[in-house]
Amino acid sequence: MILQTRATDRPSPPIRPEPARRLNPLERGLVLRLLTGFGNPPVKLILWNGEELCASAEPIAAVVRVPDRPSLLRMFVDPYRFFGDAYADGHVDLTGDLVQLLERIYRSSGDAAPNPRRWLRRNRNTVSGSRKNIHHHYDIGTSFYRLWLDSQLTYTCAYFPDESTGLEDAQIAKMDHVCRKLRLRPGERVVEAGCGWGSLALHMARRYGVKVQAWNISTDQVSHARQRAREEGLEDRVEFIQDDYRNIAGSFDVFVSVGMLEHVGTENYRSFGGIISRCLTSAGRGLIHTIGRHRPMDFNKWMDSRVFPGAMIPSLSEMMQVFEPNNLAVLDVENLRLHYALTLRHWLTRFEAAADTIAEMFDDRFVRMWRLYLAGSMAAFTTGWTQLYQVVFNRFTDNQVPLTRAHLYREP
Amino acid sequence: MILQTRATDRPSPPIRPEPARRLNPLERGLVLRLLTGFGNPPVKLILWNGEELCASAEPIAAVVRVPDRPSLLRMFVDPYRFFGDAYADGHVDLTGDLVQLLERIYRSSGDAAPNPRRWLRRNRNTVSGSRKNIHHHYDIGTSFYRLWLDSQLTYTCAYFPDESTGLEDAQIAKMDHVCRKLRLRPGERVVEAGCGWGSLALHMARRYGVKVQAWNISTDQVSHARQRAREEGLEDRVEFIQDDYRNIAGSFDVFVSVGMLEHVGTENYRSFGGIISRCLTSAGRGLIHTIGRHRPMDFNKWMDSRVFPGAMIPSLSEMMQVFEPNNLAVLDVENLRLHYALTLRHWLTRFEAAADTIAEMFDDRFVRMWRLYLAGSMAAFTTGWTQLYQVVFNRFTDNQVPLTRAHLYREP
Numbered sequence: 123m124i125l126q127t128r129a130t131d132r133p134s135p136p137i138r139p140e141p142a143r144r145l146n147p148l149e150r151g152l153v154l155r156l157l158t159g160f161g162n163p164p165v166k167l168i169l170w171n172g173e174e175l176c177a178s179a180e181p182i183a184a185v186v187r188v189p190d191r192p193s194l195l196r197m198f199v200d201p202y203r204f205f206g207d208a209y210a211d212g213h214v215d216l217t218g219d220l221v222q223l224l225e226r227i228y229r230s231s232g233d234a235a236p237n238p239r240r241w242l243r244r245n246r247n248t249v250s251g252s253r254k255n256i257h258h259h260y261d262i263g264t265s266f267y268r269l270w271l272d273s274q275l276t277y278t279c280a281y282f283p284d285e286s287t288g289l290e291d292a293q294i295a296k297m298d299h300v301c302r303k304l305r306l307r308p309g310e311r312v313v314e315a316g317c318g319w320g321s322l323a324l325h326m327a328r329r330y331g332v333k334v335q336a337w338n339i340s341t342d343q344v345s346h347a348r349q350r351a352r353e354e355g356l357e358d359r360v361e362f363i364q365d366d367y368r369n370i371a372g373s374f375d376v377f378v379s380v381g382m383l384e385h386v387g388t389e390n391y392r393s394f395g396g397i398i399s400r401c402l403t404s405a406g407r408g409l410i411h412t413i414g415r416h417r418p419m420d421f422n423k424w425m426d427s428r429v430f431p432g433a434m435i436p437s438l439s440e441m442m443q444v445f446e447p448n449n450l451a452v453l454d455v456e457n458l459r460l461h462y463a464l465t466l467r468h469w470l471t472r473f474e475a476a477a478d479t480i481a482e483m484f485d486d487r488f489v490r491m492w493r494l495y496l497a498g499s500m501a502a503f504t505t506g507w508t509q510l511y512q513v514v515f516n517r518f519t520d521n522q523v524p525l526t527r528a529h530l531y532r533e534p
Numbered sequence: 535m536i537l538q539t540r541a542t543d544r545p546s547p548p549i550r551p552e553p554a555r556r557l558n559p560l561e562r563g564l565v566l567r568l569l570t571g572f573g574n575p576p577v578k579l580i581l582w583n584g585e586e587l588c589a590s591a592e593p594i595a596a597v598v599r600v601p602d603r604p605s606l607l608r609m610f611v612d613p614y615r616f617f618g619d620a621y622a623d624g625h626v627d628l629t630g631d632l633v634q635l636l637e638r639i640y641r642s643s644g645d646a647a648p649n650p651r652r653w654l655r656r657n658r659n660t661v662s663g664s665r666k667n668i669h670h671h672y673d674i675g676t677s678f679y680r681l682w683l684d685s686q687l688t689y690t691c692a693y694f695p696d697e698s699t700g701l702e703d704a705q706i707a708k709m710d711h712v713c714r715k716l717r718l719r720p721g722e723r724v725v726e727a728g729c730g731w732g733s734l735a736l737h738m739a740r741r742y743g744v745k746v747q748a749w750n751i752s753t754d755q756v757s758h759a760r761q762r763a764r765e766e767g768l769e770d771r772v773e774f775i776q777d778d779y780r781n782i783a784g785s786f787d788v789f790v791s792v793g794m795l796e797h798v799g800t801e802n803y804r805s806f807g808g809i810i811s812r813c814l815t816s817a818g819r820g821l822i823h824t825i826g827r828h829r830p831m832d833f834n835k836w837m838d839s840r841v842f843p844g845a846m847i848p849s850l851s852e853m854m855q856v857f858e859p860n861n862l863a864v865l866d867v868e869n870l871r872l873h874y875a876l877t878l879r880h881w882l883t884r885f886e887a888a889a890d891t892i893a894e895m896f897d898d899r900f901v902r903m904w905r906l907y908l909a910g911s912m913a914a915f916t917t918g919w920t921q922l923y924q925v926v927f928n929r930f931t932d933n934q935v936p937l938t939r940a941h942l943y944r945e946p
Binding site: 229281282283284285416417418437438439442443445446447449450451452453454455456457459460461504505506507509517518519520521523525526527528530531532 | 641693694695696697828829830849850851854855857858859861862863864865866867868869871872873916917918919921929930931932933935937938939940942943944
């Protein structure tokens with residue numbers, strides 16, 4: 123329920139009868155122009171007065187009902203939020219597959235790239251803001267995530283040695299891929315920023331014999347992770363700290379962060395890199411795994427207001443602000459975009475299989491909202507609107523690096 | 535000889551007798567402060583009046599004679615050019631290895647990083663400026679380069695599967711590594727920007743069966759490359775075009791550029807990327823291999839004025855201006871810094887073995903200048919002051935990419 127109503131959001135407007143005045147030519151023209159700006163998606167709008175509007179010559183894949191004139195205005199001011207909320211509210215009827223529709227929309231808006239200018243940001247990632255933002259998404263009950271994530275609750279892009287790899291194996295392969303890139307040696311000290319439910323921290327300690335300090339501000343996740351450490355008898359090797367990454371201190375051989383940079387905010391990249399640099403030994407190395415963009419772009423506003431408040435996904439040039447001002451050198455960047463599309467296909471399939479249970483836990487609106495988030499994310503990865511970067515780095519002066527990357531691909 | 539005298543350079547000042555006035559305390563303080571700013575290198579200055587200055591407590595590794603007061607002033611205005619020219623002019627006496635001395639200087643100036651601000655640039659890379667800049671370095675006689683490069687005259691970083699690989703094999707391994715990253719298929723059309731003496735273009739055609747159009751503005755290099763294509767009977771598959779990369783047109787499956795971005799200039803990156811984007815098919819892909827920095831930094835002024843006029847080596851954030859504004863997505867970045875240190879060790883060894891011959895071809899000053907350039911480059915790579923990036927990219931919408939990089943490391 124927490125995802126539905128936030129203090130700062132207006133409830134979606136009820137459908138109320140209005141005089142059936144038709145749009146005048148100017149209004150009609152503006153609506154069609156907006157649709158054209160999105161590349162003429164195969165979508166038909168049905169207005170409160172029964173009027174129908176469509177800019178596409180292709181077969182219609184979605185009908186969107188616009189309940190009243192204020193909604194039409196909102197569509198202009200903020201089309202992403204309008205369509206997102208319309209879907210969640212049940213005002214959208216689909217004739218086909220949601221992922222395919224969204225892919226068509228993404229592809230057709232190819233050259234009409236969203237404006238790269240940053241709008242005034244809500245949900246800023248101050249220390250208290252981050253806590254609120256993280257709580258909003260991650261603290262809605264581990265039992266919900268258990269319904270559609272893998273058994274270890276790894277809520278980040280998996281790694282598929284081939285397409286037929288199952289989700290469980292692909293999540294383990296991802297963790298091993300990360301650990302190999304980090305060249306973990308038994309006894310080393312690792313700090314992890316943003317550890318989710320603890321799967322990577324526990325994996326590193328269990329399989330690579332390192333000591334891990336894992337940071338996270340999500341209360342649900344940390345308590346679950348501690349429970350798992352106790353059950354596995356790994357408490358002496360994995361310490362879960364419920365605190366903000368900004369408070370990380372001490373000295374470590376390895377820094378790792380998988381799927382947290384999205385919550386840091388570009389304005390904090392330089393200081394984030396400063397924290398990494400201060401805590402790494404002279405031969406220390408690190409890895410950041412994050413969703414990214416091929417060019418600087420706004421985060422989808424519907425996602426920012428409903429799903430991931432405060433999230434921001436960087437292009438590589440933006441991401442370099444973590445490293446360059448802090449004398450960290452990039453050793454390796456791998457783009458795993460298509461792996462996230464595969465991961466999301468697994469999640470979406472599991473999510474749909476559990477939809478009735480989820481509707482009972484929350485309600486139908488919640489199910490639709492999360493379906494749209496997962497399907498939209500999958501479409502964004504298949505169409506290239508989002509990327510997945512794994513970046514390995516060290517101090518620019520350190521020469522203790524393997525000559526080639528062949529060791530990543532040798533049988534263990 | 536062409537490297538010694540350029541119209542815009544003053545000839546190095548002759549040593550002429552001057553009144554033996556000692557530096558006053560202010561002057562002395564300024565000199566010592568300059569040395570401290572460079573991290574107190576183990577260098578002693580001997581002035582025209584016999585006075586000795588040293589800021590280091592370590593054993594002295596180099597003695598630099600300052601022939602007159604104007605030279606002292608020049609040392610303040612432009613220390614890199616002062617030391618570079620002093621070495622070339624024979625005013626520097628070394629007690630040890632040049633590479634090790636330069637490594638010590640690079641390492642000791644660790645936190646005293648050069649100012650990232652760009653100074654007013656000379657030798658700009660306009661179409662005519664580029665021709666002049668390239669001519670200055672590459673058109674001084676292929677017979678010279680033949681003395682110390684590999685047999686195929688590959689004048690870029692090699693790839694060493696292990697440290698003991700010889701230079702010849704490592705250059706072939708580099709070309710294969712590039713070709714594998716590009717996933718060349720027989721019959722595909724490849725455009726190469728900046729092809730040197732043609733080794734990669736010929737290798738791609740010979741071993742991978744592609745058709746290559748290779749661009750270069752160096753007259754010596756192109757005529758040598760054409761000769762080789764004729765000798766090998768590859769003229770129908772490799773076309774060498776003596777023209778500026780800005781005139782590349784047509785449609786290609788693959789774009790490749792190895793060691794040319796250094797001559798493009800950051801101000802031209804966006805338009806360079808535009809050229810790439812226009813000439814690539816929808817499933818086209820490309821690779822740029824370039825010397826880089828871990829953070830934005832000025833190019834060494836001595837190198838700019840004496841060795842590589844107009845050269846500029848980018849940080850990754852700067853390099854992203856090639857890709858991001860042109861809707862190209864980065865798939866893979868590999869940092870091969872230590873491979874360039876190994877390559878330079880080979881080149882330097884061969885260069886030293888041929889030093890007498892080279893002195894006869896040119897003169898002693900030329901030999902010292904090139905020794906400093908090669909040794910300084912090697913020291914810059916071993917200490918991390920320069921990096922080597924190979925960046926693979928495609929259109930952000932293209933999904934025809936292998937899931938993993940394992941194919942790069944399989945036995946052929």
